[in-house]
Amino acid sequence: MAGIVLLTCALLSFATTITGQGQQVFLEYMQGRIGVLEERITQWHDQSSRYSSELREFKNKVLTLLENIEKERESLRNEMENTNVRVDRLEREVDYMETQNPAPPCVEVDEKLTELQNKKKKKYEKLTGCPTAEIHGNEETDVAINPPTIRKSYCSDTISQVSAMKILKRFGSTSGLWTKDPVGNSEKVYIFDGVGNDTVFVFSRMKEFTLSSSSRKAAKIKLPFPWIGTGHVVYQGNLYYIRHEQDNEFQVIKFNLANKTVVDSAVLPIEEQVPVYGLSQFSYIDIVADEEGLWAIYATKENEKNICLAKIDPSNLGIEQMWDTPCPIENAESAFVVCGALYVVYNTKLPSRSRIQCVFDVSGTISSENVPIIYFPKRYGSHSSMKYNPKEKQIYAWDDGYQIIYKLTMKSKEDLD
Structure with a gap:
């Protein structure tokens, strides 16, 4: 505005030098131009005022919306907390009901x-x-x-509860197996990544496996034949693993880990095998170890509804005795043997909590009726393998690529009601 005033004064000073009719025309021209400028200034001022007013209204609306969003967020948070409390209460009630009313024995x-x-x-x-x-x-x-079906057993322990759970890390594929040799003083950890491979990763001790970022730091053992499933075990310095041959036959390979040679192999006297676990279709034979030695968990078309159990002689892979158990294959996730008793872990196709719901004791001391249902803590997906270590009294589990240790609390079979 000051610049316009100065310009006007300069023009008026210039106009004084003009005389007569020219001066009158010049003044009229200047008045017209100044009028146009004043009109534009007035329009700009009106528009600026309108924009300021609209900006204030928009600011007020945004503040109101933010206040409402904050109130809704707080309300939603309270609802979520209430829902979590109700879910926790419901889970406790379900656990209590399942404990008081265990599932009926699976006997046909x-x-x-x-x-x-x-x-x-x-x-x-x-x-x-x-x-x-x-x-x-x-x-x-x-x-x-x-x-x-009665077999003497020198071991009298049974599982009382899962007392602790430790998630070590995530390594490899969603399905696999990891284990240690329960006999001797070896601290080596053996990793079977996947359900079909020929290379075993070996870590010298648990700490090395936990801290390693990849398999490059592990020693590797190349097997003469690829394995299938997750039913393998390391026992007394030997690896017992399952090989799939032609005509749907499955061979047990005994592989010495010290000299890297095949010690023995055998085809078990089992015909027309089917997957032993309903939720783990890749395993046909599950070799497991307990306090009494080696066992084979399997299933056949002849008895396609229930799981079978056999005692294996680790020296020559011969079958000592075989049993048909009342434990169903359907919804079975994995299994292991403790003191001559088969514990079958069940789940659902939509993963929930794993639970031991069927027990078969070859000595006839315990059964599913006098053993409470034992739950494993919440986890990621589905157990592809659960290997019991009788020396440490804990289970090495592979859960959706995570390696987990379950610590077990034991009690005597004589203490069961």
Whole structure:
């Protein structure tokens, strides 16, 4: 504005030098231009005032919206806290109800008992080459065909509860296996990444495995044959793993870890095998170790609804005894043996909490009826393997790529009600 005034004064001073009619025309021109400038200044002032007013209104609206959002956020947070409290209360109530009302034992009565016995006789003749017709009804033959389900056991421990859980790290694929040798003083950790491979990663001790960022720091053992599934175990310096051969046959390989050679191999006397766990379709035989030695957990088409158990001689891979258990395959996730008792872990297709719901003791001391349902803590997905270490009394689990240790609390079988 000051610049316009100075310009006007200069023009008026210039106009004084003009005389007559020229001066009148010049003044009229200047008055017209000044009028246009004043009109534009007035328009700018009006627009500026309007914009300022609109900006204040927008600011007030934004502040109001922010206040409402903050109130809604606080309300939502309170609702979430209340929901969490209600969910926790509901879980405790469900746990209590399941503890007070355990699932009924999974036992099925076979109405065609005679037909089943005939099948077992034929199977015995095929495997041994010894006819049973000549000594039919003999007590010794019946024992050979249908071995007794009672077996003496020098171990009297049973699982009381899962007392602690430790998540070590995430290593490798979603499915796999990790374990230690329960016999001797070796601290080596063996990693089987995936459900089909031929390379085992070996860490010298647990701390090295926990702190390592990749498999490059691990020693590697190249196996002569690739493995299948997650049913392998390290026992007494040997690796016992499952190999898939032609015609859907599965071979147990005994591999010495010291000299890197195959010590022995055997095809178990099992026909028409099916996946042993309903939720882990990649495992057909699960070799496990406990306080009494090695066991094989498997399933066949002949008894496709329930899991079977066999005692293995670790020296020559021979089968010492076989059992048909009442534990169903459906929704089974994994299993392990403790003191001669098979513990089957169940879940659902939509992962929830794993639980031990079926127990089969070869000594006949405990059963699913007198053992409470044992839950494992909340986890990531689904256990692809759970390996019990009888020396440490804990389980090495592989859960959706995470390596987890479950510490077990034991009690005597005699203390069961």
